[in-house]
Amino acid sequence: MVFKEIYYAGSRTPLDGVYFRDQFYEIYNNSAETIYLDGIYFANLTPGKATTLLPIWPEEDGDNYAYAERVWKFPGNGTEYPLASGESCVISQFAVNHKLEQYNPNSPVDCSSSDFEFNMDNPKFPDQPAIDMLHVFYDGKAEKGKVPQYLTSVFGGAYVIFRIPEEEQWDPVNDNNMKTTDLRNPNNKRFYAKIPVKHVLDAVECIDNESMVNAKRVPAVLDAGLTYVGATYCSLSIARKRTMNEDGEPVRRENGALIFEDTNNSTNDFERGLVPILRRYDTKIPAWNHTR
Template sequence: MTKKYLFLFLMMMVSIGFNACQDDNDELRTTILSLTVQSPEEMTDFTLSELQAVFTERNTGEKTLSDPFTGTLMILLPEGTYDIAVQGKISYWINGKRQTGEVKASKESNVVLGEKAVLSLPLMLVIDHTDFLISEIFFTGTQTPEKKQYNGDKYMVIYNNSDEVLYADGLVIGQTDFLTVTKHAYRPDIMAEAVGVDCLIQIPGTGKEYPVDPGKYLVIADNAIDHREYNPQSIDLNKADFEWYSTSLGGEVDNTDVPNMFNLYDRMVMHNRGFKSFILARIPVENEQYLKDYRYHYDYDFVFNGITYPMDGDCYKVPNEWVVDAVNLSVESEFQWIVTSPALDMGWTSCGKVDKDPQRYGKSVRRKVLATNPDGTQKLQDTNNSSVDFIPDATPSLMENK
């Protein structure tokens, strides 16, 4: 072999060896990933099932689907950077009642390298509620240092418990005409189909003027002023989102920086002992048509000392299918019945133990937190049972940092 051909042969062998080493270095590297899911916050008595994870490699777009698992997953993945999404089912208990639902978890840009990797994702309960909830009602008001009742500082909080931006335009708040502490056989009985209300106040707007992000809320105030200027034991409602100001009430101050609710029917005067209940609704017809077509006249028999007195009354009715949320209020010593269909609310909540309980002042009813999302927003409990969904005699949210 001449020197020329020997040199070419050696160069070829070096090239083959180099390429072989290069191929060895380019072999697919894999990682054993241990993925654990954490239970939704506030939940202890539960069972997970049918969990499944999808791993999407961000550079290639390739997806890997796991086998079903219940808590911890071991899976072999090519090294890379992954977006991870988990979905599954959950069975859990709330105050002795079993509930079922779905859970999910997700996290982007997870770097998976080396022989082994460990990741943990918090699960979030999937709430199928697609509209607003009443999350708090401060109906009791406050007392002055002289133990006198102070008026005007009541409020309600409306919460977006969904996963989407919702628009509050046109929402109505109604207070029931019937009392939870006095039961009569009203004729006609419309409770299975509608709720009788003694007032309706409406959020203004043409459709998309008042967006509310998931996990955010609106404060609807009686009188949106800093009430501490008149009663040091009261609260500042100057930053409320809306107020139900009424020109017919003498002495009220209209905060021109806070939009007024529209008085669709009568004016809101919250019952400060909790004898009436509240609904949140969307009315799918024009206001004029509603006021024309949905008046409710009823009669009933009032019995006193064995004598029956025929009675009647008038209010408006809101069909149950229009009701977004309902919260029944009462007081323990006086409760007689729920004044909505059980399909809307099968329980009730309260402040105070007896009628005219002075301990009720400065207390509200607040909906329980079911879970906290990874972004810090909360999912509120909604089983259509105010007896288990609400905290009675709670510290009002606007008093916590007073």
């Protein structure tokens, strides 16, 4: 499982306002086997924006954890949402056609075919046919909080997907060992979820631009590099590179599925500054998508 494309930067409106409701994250099954999304977690890490003033975490944690601001989970009973080899799923902040007049005609994306969305129960942005992600954690609690949308940094966030084995318990809301504050500020009472590095399936770190390459905040074992689009509200995304053979042709599995670069180094694995496209290269849509 890998992040295939991430569109976080947002867009400009016809009157040169800013629009950030069109963020999306595409996840691809880069393996030869079917993977069930059920129970897989999605999180954005802290700091939300790249900075050289990094948090201080408990010394006993060592390099064993990444630290999340907010955590979501794919729903399902274990076998409801299969993702076959070569299929991808899209999770949108708001799963609508953002090009419509009531949203932003300048937006580059129509997210109405998204498989999932981050529904924050805001009546101004009503629930869509896309399946709701399950909210797990924010600031030490299971509640979503009062923010009107799930917005990750338009400057570039850090994102992970992970799965906790069935035989292990992971409850950052009720288990104090699985959450912590930033020890840099003793008066800081905000809690962050501790994600075991060993259970991370994929991680991508994004920064503002090339001037922030020294502001790395994701453990190198998860992502040895970083990537960026270079500006905010620029209608651009990052997209994972296809693996190419010596003839310059994309490598495919026996079933025709594309194989994407996955060296755990976003500097090398991603193209940057692209016009965002859901399911770029015509990757397959799951049979359970609401449009099928």
